[in-house]
Amino acid sequence: MDDYQLLIDLHKSADRQGPGGDAETEQAIFLAMPDRSKPLKIADIGCGTGASALLLARLPKAQITAVDFLEDFLEVLEDRAASMGLSEKITTLCGSMDNLPFQDEAYDVIWSEGAIYNIGFEKGVKAWRRYLPVGGLLVVSEITWLTASRPPELQKYWEAEYPEIDTAASKIAVLEKHGYSPVGYFVLPAHCWLENYYRPMQNRFKEFLDRHKNSKAAQAVVEAEIREIKMYEQYKPYYSYGVYVAKKVDQQP
Ligand code: SAM
Numbered sequence: 001m002d003d004y005q006l007l008i009d010l011h012k013s014a015d016r017q018g019p020g021g022d023a024e025t026e027q028a029i030f031l032a033m034p035d036r037s038k039p040l041k042i043a044d045i046g047c048g049t050g051a052s053a054l055l056l057a058r059l060p061k062a063q064i065t066a067v068d069f070l071e072d073f074l075e076v077l078e079d080r081a082a083s084m085g086l087s088e089k090i091t092t093l094c095g096s097m098d099n100l101p102f103q104d105e106a107y108d109v110i111w112s113e114g115a116i117y118n119i120g121f122e123k124g125v126k127a128w129r130r131y132l133p134v135g136g137l138l139v140v141s142e143i144t145w146l147t148a149s150r151p152p153e154l155q156k157y158w159e160a161e162y163p164e165i166d167t168a169a170s171k172i173a174v175l176e177k178h179g180y181s182p183v184g185y186f187v188l189p190a191h192c193w194l195e196n197y198y199r200p201m202q203n204r205f206k207e208f209l210d211r212h213k214n215s216k217a218a219q220a221v222v223e224a225e226i227r228e229i230k231m232y233e234q235y236k237p238y239y240s241y242g243v244y245v246a247k248k249v250d251q252q253p
Contacts (some may be wrong), residue, residue, distance in 0.1 A: 001212065006221045008072050010208050014200055015049035017073070018114025019193040019241050020141065025113070026057045031184035031245045032109060032137045036060065040108045043067060043131065045097050046115020050077035050090075056111060057081065057089035064090045065107070067097065098127060107135040113141045114241060120164050121171060126178045132248040134202050138180060144168050144242035146187065154235045180246035188241040198229045224238075 001009070011017045033040065039061040044053040047066040047109065054077070057064050068074050074092040081090045095101060097112075098119045110131060116124040121142050143158070145167045158165045172182050205222050211216035232239075 001215075001217070003217060003221065006212065006218055008070060009211070010204060010221060010225075012049065012072055013078060013196075013204065014049065014122075016114075016197060017048035019032070019188055019197045020051055020113050021188070021192045021196050022051075024188055024192055024243065025052050027186060028139050028184075028243050028245060029056070029059070031186075032139050033059070041064075041065070041106065042109040042111055043102065043107045045100075045110065045112040045128070046118060047077060047092075048115075049073050050080050052111060052113045053077060053083060053090055054080060054086060057086040060162070062089065065093055066090050067093045067095060067100065069094065069096045070141070073134060097124065100128075100131070102131045102171070104130050105136070107131050107136065108133070109137045109139065111139045112145060113243075116140050116142060117162055117164070122174050122178070125170070125175060125180065129179055129248060131175060134248055134250050136248045138175075138246045138248065139142065139243070141188065141241040141243045142171060143239060144171060144187070145239055147238055150238040151235065154231065154238055157231055158239065165239070168244075171244060175246045179249055181249045181253040182246050184243075184245040186243050188243065190236055190240075192241070193232055193236070196230070201225060 003060060030069065039058050041063050042056050043065045044056060045067045047053045047068050051065065053064050053066040056062055066077055070095050074094055079093055081087045110128050125138065128138065143165050145165060148167065168185055172185065175182060209218055209222060
């Protein structure tokens with residue numbers, strides 16, 4: 001089994017594949033869409049097994065297009081939607097976030113939690129802008145430095161993992177540069193990482209290793225996750241996910 005299949009196997013049974021929380025998704029919904037009864041077309045990009053799509057689908061008149069490039073995750077999302085009676089509100093689409101088959105201005109809201117880093121924040125916000133009308137909303141979470149400086153070990157670790165990691169001021173500047181006006185920003189609290197994401201993952205390590213007969217590749221997957229968790233536990237005052245809500249504005253030449 002290759003590394004990608006191993007990652008799918010480790011994460012597929014989880015409620016979420018990255019840091020986040022229902023209350024925090026609700027907070028972003030409140031910032032972006034205070035009128036919950038409006039008809040809305042929402043694309044949830046990099047939806048995983050549906051942590052945010054299944055909440056967004058509860059908005060009375062929302063229609064969700066849930067996009068991921070992993071069919072395995074979308075199948076889980078479809079089963080979860082069916083068991084919650086939400087199948088009619090969610091359409092899944094298997095495809096890559098850098099090559100979406102959407103018409104210009106097709107969505108009122110582009111939503112993406114813990115996923116835009118796969119193509120990079122700047123590339124993503126630039127590419128996705130055309131799917132929104134002027135006034136349409138982008139809601140995106142992105143790993144963010146919480147302070148102006150940080151310990152060198154931490155800086156080195158994250159710059160190797162994701163060189164685009166930066167402060168909120170820099171992320172907001174990127175949004176403004178690419179034709180968005182910031183509406184709101186907040187930081188995911190520690191429980192979104194620990195209770196909602198890392199602890200449930202840690203509880204799956206043993207069965208995961210057993211399933212793969214303790215193979216070297218499976219051990220390497222677990223070791224990389226353990227390193228990431230240790231980094232977070234040690235340095236959590238310095239970074240988190242920022243949740244950015246921004247509105248598309250007319251870009252002056
Ligand atoms: N939004 C979900 C959540 O918060 O639980 C999933 C977050 S997970 C960290 C990132 C997701 O992005 C995964 O489901 C992964 O399959 C998806 N992904 C990665 N690269 C992608 C790409 N190029 N196109 C579409 N989806 C992608």
